[in-house]
Amino acid sequence: xxxxxxxxxxxxxxxxxxxxxxxxxxxxxxxxxxxxxxxxxxxxxxxxxxxxxxxxxxxxxxxxxxxxxxxxxxxxxxxxxxxxxxxxxxxxxxxxxxxxxxxxxxxxxxxxxxxxxxxxxxxxxxxxxxxxxxxxxxxxxxxxxxxxxxxxxxxxxxxxxxxxxxxxxxxxxxxxxxxxxxxxxxxxxxxxxxxxxxxxxxxxxxxxxxxxxxxxxxxxxxxxxxxxxxxxxxxxxxxxxxxxxxxxxxxxxxxxxxxxxxxxxxxxxxxxxxxxxxxxxxxxxxxxxxxxxxxxxxxxxxxxxxxxxxxxxxxxxxxxxxxxxxxxxxxxxxxxxxxxxxxxxxxxxxxxx
Amino acid sequence: xxxxxxxxxxxxxxxxxxxxxxxxxxxxxxxxxxxxxxxxxxxxxxxxxxxxxxxxxxxxxxxxxxxxxxxxxxxxxxxxxxxxxxxxxxxxxxxxxxxxxxxxxxxxxxxxxxxxxxxxxxxxxxxxxxxxxxxxxxxxxxxxxxxxxxxxxxxxxxxxxxxxxxxxxxxxxxxxxxxxxxxxxxxxxxxxxxxxxxxxxxxxxxxxxxxxxxxxxxxxxxxxxxxxxxxxxxxxxxxxxxxxxxxxxxxxxxxxxxxxxxxxxxxxxxxxxxxxxxxxxxxxxxxxxxxxxxxxxxxxxxxxxxxxxxxxxxxxxxxxxxxxxxxxxxxxxxxxxxxxxxxxxxxxxxxxxxxxxxxxxxxxxxxxxxxxxxxxxxxxxxxxxxxxxxxxxxxxxxxxxxxxxxxxxxxxxxxxxxxxxxxxxxxxxxxxxxxxxxxxxxxxxxxxxxxxxxxxxxxxxxxxxxxxxxxxxxxxxxxxxxxxxxxxxxxxxxxxxxxxxxxxxxxxxxxxxxxxxxxxxxxxxxxxxxxxxxxxxxxxxx
Numbered sequence: 001x002x003x004x005x006x007x008x009x010x011x012x013x014x015x016x017x018x019x020x021x022x023x024x025x026x027x028x029x030x031x032x033x034x035x036x037x038x039x040x041x042x043x044x045x046x047x048x049x050x051x052x053x054x055x056x057x058x059x060x061x062x063x064x065x066x067x068x069x070x071x072x073x074x075x076x077x078x079x080x081x082x083x084x085x086x087x088x089x090x091x092x093x094x095x096x097x098x099x100x101x102x103x104x105x106x107x108x109x110x111x112x113x114x115x116x117x118x119x120x121x122x123x124x125x126x127x128x129x130x131x132x133x134x135x136x137x138x139x140x141x142x143x144x145x146x147x148x149x150x151x152x153x154x155x156x157x158x159x160x161x162x163x164x165x166x167x168x169x170x171x172x173x174x175x176x177x178x179x180x181x182x183x184x185x186x187x188x189x190x191x192x193x194x195x196x197x198x199x200x201x202x203x204x205x206x207x208x209x210x211x212x213x214x215x216x217x218x219x220x221x222x223x224x225x226x227x228x229x230x231x232x233x234x235x236x237x238x239x240x241x242x243x244x245x246x247x248x249x250x251x252x253x254x255x256x257x258x259x260x261x262x263x264x265x266x267x268x269x270x271x272x273x274x275x276x277x278x279x280x281x282x283x284x285x286x287x288x289x290x291x292x293x294x295x296x297x298x299x300x301x302x303x304x305x306x307x308x309x310x311x312x313x314x315x316x317x318x319x320x321x322x323x324x325x326x327x328x329x330x331x332x333x334x335x336x337x338x339x340x341x342x343x344x345x346x347x348x349x350x351x352x353x
Numbered sequence: 354x355x356x357x358x359x360x361x362x363x364x365x366x367x368x369x370x371x372x373x374x375x376x377x378x379x380x381x382x383x384x385x386x387x388x389x390x391x392x393x394x395x396x397x398x399x400x401x402x403x404x405x406x407x408x409x410x411x412x413x414x415x416x417x418x419x420x421x422x423x424x425x426x427x428x429x430x431x432x433x434x435x436x437x438x439x440x441x442x443x444x445x446x447x448x449x450x451x452x453x454x455x456x457x458x459x460x461x462x463x464x465x466x467x468x469x470x471x472x473x474x475x476x477x478x479x480x481x482x483x484x485x486x487x488x489x490x491x492x493x494x495x496x497x498x499x500x501x502x503x504x505x506x507x508x509x510x511x512x513x514x515x516x517x518x519x520x521x522x523x524x525x526x527x528x529x530x531x532x533x534x535x536x537x538x539x540x541x542x543x544x545x546x547x548x549x550x551x552x553x554x555x556x557x558x559x560x561x562x563x564x565x566x567x568x569x570x571x572x573x574x575x576x577x578x579x580x581x582x583x584x585x586x587x588x589x590x591x592x593x594x595x596x597x598x599x600x601x602x603x604x605x606x607x608x609x610x611x612x613x614x615x616x617x618x619x620x621x622x623x624x625x626x627x628x629x630x631x632x633x634x635x636x637x638x639x640x641x642x643x644x645x646x647x648x649x650x651x652x653x654x655x656x657x658x659x660x661x662x663x664x665x666x667x668x669x670x671x672x673x674x675x676x677x678x679x680x681x682x683x684x685x686x687x688x689x690x691x692x693x694x695x696x697x698x699x700x701x702x703x704x705x706x707x708x709x710x711x712x713x714x715x716x717x718x719x720x721x722x723x724x725x726x727x728x729x730x731x732x733x734x735x736x737x738x739x740x741x742x743x744x745x746x747x748x749x750x751x752x753x754x755x756x757x758x759x760x761x762x763x764x765x766x767x768x769x770x771x772x773x774x775x776x777x778x779x780x781x782x783x784x785x786x787x788x789x790x791x792x793x794x795x796x797x798x799x800x801x802x803x804x805x806x807x808x809x810x811x812x813x814x815x816x817x818x819x820x821x822x823x824x825x826x827x828x829x830x831x832x833x834x835x836x837x838x839x840x841x842x843x844x845x846x847x848x849x850x851x852x853x854x855x856x857x858x859x860x861x862x863x864x865x866x867x868x869x870x871x872x873x874x875x876x877x878x879x880x881x882x883x884x885x886x887x888x889x890x891x892x893x894x895x
Contacts, residue, residue: 013797015845015850016849017844018844019409025846028846029846029849040368040373041371046876051851089365255878256878257878
């Protein structure tokens with residue numbers, strides 16, 4: 001993981017710092033950063049996905065020396081970055097269907113290899129396939145699993161904003177329990193999204209035994225950049241899932257995007273870790289633990305958990321889910337978990353949570 | 354472009370044609386706020402800014418910023434009671450920044466590297482007389498000289514420095530440091546004439562053709578109190594004792610000495626006597642909580658073995674003993690006599706219950722209004738009721754500390770400068786306060802304060818060596834880097850990094866950032882993630 005920086009004004013927590021050796025600053029701190037996703041895109045104010053995409057692709061550009069191309073699934077990212085006739089991208093970029101960006105990425109990787117071989121060129125461009133959580137965990141899941149099992153030389157990045165935001169905030173299999181979406185309204189015994197549904201795609205990716213799997217968030221830029229660069233140092237199938245808050249879908253203030261993501265990590269709501277060949281190799285520890293209510297109360301999708309009419313049992317259950325994450329990923333201790341963590345959904349289904 | 358088949362190829366970065374700034378309802382702007390340390394500093398030092406350069410290791414630049422307000426960093430790094438540290442926002446996080454130790458480091462660095470003040474680039478030809486070479490007079494002289502005026506100081510004592518020389522014990526301020534910092538002022542062309550008591554201010558001004566006068570006479574008379582005593586009792590005044598000690602470290606005051614009072618002077622006297630081998634005991638009428646002396650100095654005094662008789666007054670004195678009356682505090686916290694008496698063995702008493710201003714010279718000036726123990730001034734520009742005569746330091750109402758005197762001297766100089774131009778000095782409006790609530794403590798890491806090594810306690814009781822040592826360069830830079838840079842940019846690149854629209858432009862080292870309002874959508878992430886509260890979202894005019 002990151003080297004500890006012995007530096008006492010802002011530590012290693014800010015993007016850069018005039019007092020830091022340039023090699024210790026984030027890619028994003030550089031005045032000549034690639035800006036692969038440039039201004040003028042039509043993402044909402046405070047879009048976490050626009051931020052996460054620039055963070056990740058800029059880091060990949062540095063790691064590959066600019067030899068990079070992207071297959072992008074349909075979704076917010078594709079829509080806001082390339083409304084005809086404009087594009088906000090500054091690198092080779094191809095739009096795929098909603099569900100097949102992993103397959104298109106596999107094809108691009110093979111084509112790049114063949115083309116380089118024919119030209120006698122040893123410098124083979126690298127490929128990133130990317131999409132939102134809907135295009136990854138639901139619609140594109142078959143092609144994704146296929147890319148993993150074939151160990152195709154593609155890094156797949158899932159920008160996880162926990163619902164289908166582009167089409168109007170419908171539930172996906174990455175939507176957390178109790179969250180309100182357009183399709184999980186506040187009705188019935190358990191308002192919001194059901195408990196015991198959904199899946200943990202990072203753990204599923206690890207079960208494929210692929211070289212590298214990681215989760216990250218827009219709240220820890222240096223961790224994110226480190227993971228993208230690490231992923232580009234491997235060949236074969238790799239998967240990074242980045243938590244990108246959506247102010248529109250989550251009902252959070254546009255200025256709170258990074259803060260909400262930080263609280264998701266600091267409460268244990270969203271465990272940040274990395275794994276190589278199916279085994280967890282590092283966990284981002286919680287620095288200042290907070291109760292999950294601090295995360296929930298910033299978002300209107302959880303307003304029913306914190307208001308006057310809120311059912312305290314539901315809040316306790318969300319807290320139990322976070323505590324379960326903290327335990328199974330050892331988010332507070334000094335160790336890394338020895339055994340493969342069990343997806344939190346299992347504990348929901350067995351009514352342990 | 355439109356000739357191309359639909360959705361086949363889009364040129365890179367063509368989105369730049371879409372000026373998303375039109376979406377904005379809130380606009381981020383950089384605000385410069387007043388850090389609590391700067392606000393608190395009686396000398397008005399721009400502490401945050403000099404720490405900024407000290408943190409970079411650019412000590413000379415840091416020293417130059419510091420001395421724009423205060424010409425005595427090496428002295429102040431030793432004797433200032435650093436109330437700035439009490440207000441430091443870092444105190445909410447772990448411990449306040451050791452501002453005073455870094456100031457001392459910079460002051461010592463400048464002496465070691467023989468840094469000098471720049472001479473004024475032009476001479477105005479105006480002449481100013483300063484009466485008294487204490488911190489207020491010297492500070493005023495420095496600032497006036499920087500404006501290009503010629504400054505002459507007259508001092509009644511044998512050497513310049515006022516209370517810094519004759520009131521502060523040498524274990525707190527070694528005299529070679531004071532001499533070096535005063536020499537830097539005379540190098541600028543300021544002239545100091547010692548052994549020159551002033552009897553008639555108006556005549557002095559007229560004969561010397563001075564355009565203005567600043568009075569910095571100080572409070573040099575010890576307050577007296579009537580203690581019924583026999584003729585043989587040894588009753589002394591604190592200022593005389595301190596003056597004697599500072600010129601002769603072998604002076605004999607007594608063996609068991611009662612120091613009467615609870616202020617900084619009492620503590621200075623007691624600690625000085627301890628170093629002469631005496632056994633001082635402080636007699637104070639209230640308790641520790643109500644004691645006006647600086648708590649750190651008092652802690653040190655107690656560590657050095659100085660005893661205190663709390664809630665006590667001296668009712669009478671005999672040859673070898675004192676009659677002490679016990680006191681109790683009433684509801685308002687004031688002492689009331691209890692009628693209980695006890696004996697305290699002591700062969701002499703030092704009165705340290707306050708100092709008064711010698712107003713006799715001032716009262717000779719026609720129209721110069723005085724009040725109880727002070728000269729009346731307009732605190733905005735330090736001018737007395739007589740045009741052209743200004744006053745600063747202990748003879749003006751306010752805190753009687755070296756730092757406050759330096760601040761008053763500065764404002765008197767500004768007042769004089771404006772007066773000479775025929776205008777009236779008005780202090781500029783202050784920036785909005787930089788509050789801890791406006792900052793983002795997440796980004797700061799915990800770091801303990803570097804504590805200055807102190808002379809071993811055992812050595813302190815018999816030498817006048819300096820008690821506080823300075824910081825090493827490594828520690829000083831560590832300490833400077835602990836500054837949170839409240840309300841002012843420290844170039845951490847956060848705003849530049851977190852903008853989802855690449856609408857923050859990084860201008861390069863030392864230049865900060867600017868907003869590209871063509872694309873800024875006004876989301877406010879930069880303002881929320883700025884560690885030091887330097888960005889504010891203001892409503893867009895629509």
